[in-house]
Amino acid sequence: MSTQRGNGSRTRAQKYKNTSVFKNDKYDKTxxxxxxxxxxxxxxxxxxxxxxxxxxxxxxxxxxxxxxxxxxxxxxxxxxxxxxxxxxxxxxxKMCPKCGKKTAIEEVEEDQTKLDNEMQQLLKTLPERKRRTFLRYLANKKKEISDEPDKKHEHVKDDLEAKLNELKLAANKEDDEDFSDDDFDSDLDDCDEEESED
Incomplete structure (x- = not known):
């Protein structure tokens, strides 16, 4: 602002502008x-x-x-x-715990935050491919909700949980198939054949 007495408005634009957005975790990944x-x-x-x-x-x-x-x-x-x-x-x-004013407060149920944390933990246990599949599914659900705001979307949370559990079971099944007993038996047979040739 101008230092001129009584002048509360400035005509010029801001002199120094940031070229990039501030990232609070750019250098601090603790x-x-x-x-x-x-x-x-x-x-x-x-x-x-x-x-x-x-x-x-x-x-x-x-x-x-x-x-x-x-x-x-x-x-x-x-x-x-x-x-x-x-x-x-x-x-x-019925007041805000920060400012103490009696205003409308956004209350989130502790069960919901607990459920969100559980979903995050489940996501971390999934392999990368399944995780990306779930994130694409989640993006599609969010798009559906934003496209139809008047329609009720009560079962979205249940759908997400079902999809996450389905992906987890599929990942476990793939792990089991990767290490079947037949693979180990065939590897042992190959080793026996190589020893007999020597």
């Missing part, structure tokens, strides 16, 4: 940073969610080292960074 990047911001109001996501995106997020004291129940139960109140007290008072 487990702590990767864990911070995987955080899901839940149980806070929309404004506070944006603030915390911004901190994570631009590497300003500082995790708590020890639980903080909740001013409502006076116990050390605040386990999330930048939160003032603990989750149970905030739910009881």
């Amino acid at each position: 487990p702590k940073n990767l864990q911070i990047n995987r955080l899901q911001v839940v149980n806070v109001c929309e404004h506070c969610k944006g603030v915390i996501e911004w901190k994570i995106k631009y590497k300003k997020y500082k995790p708590l080292t020890a639980p903080a004291k909740c001013p409502k129940c006076l116990e050390k139960t605040v386990k999330h960074s930048y939160h003032t109140y603990c989750i149970p007290c905030a739910r009881e008072a």
